[in-house]
Amino acid sequence: GDSVTQMEGPVTLSEEAFLTINCTYTATGYPSLFWYVQYPGEGLQLLLKATKADDKGSNKGFEATYRKETTSFHLEKGSVQVSDSAVYFCALSESVNMLTFGGGTRLMVKP
């Protein structure tokens, strides 16, 4: 079945550091890929998405490129802020509106 694997956290960075959170997936077809973010005490929010190979999703300075050849969708940001501290979830969807999530990666950004 479908699955998503994320790097384990927590990831601890200083402000303005470069961020990469790795995500790889297994799917039988051609899924859509997503990153969701969960800030402390809040619900999941869609951060960005890509629906086909080589698409790049971007939002709030974050970006991720759909790499079919490596079945990856790594999340990157050039300069993180303290306000980016949250848990980040990679997810995929093969059928309409049904998500499979990874285990989440906690990011802690120190001033």
Place this chain on the structure above:
Amino acid sequence: EAGVAQSPRYKIIEKRQSVAFWCNPISGHATLYWYQQILGQGPKLLIQFQNNGVVDDSQLPKDRFSAERLKGVDSTLKIQPAKLEDSAVYLCASSTLGREWRNTIYFGEGSWLTVV
């Protein structure tokens, strides 16, 4: 636009007791989901409704969990009797149908359940 509303936000119950969670989706969203998120894990889909019909409930433990969506709007998720391993955050989510919004799912803040 109002988001997905859930209540209660927090609940502590003893094992073998029952609990119910309520969800009001975004207005006009035909599809409603309940996810279970155990601490340190990603959310797992329990049940998906389209209008008031069940699309997928393959991961719902039907011996103790039940869910309904009367009139195709609000939904209730019930656990009876609760077990210790049911301690989790129960997330309600909703989405529209239609190509533009395909696969964009909006989540509520969750209902945190602790079973002691």
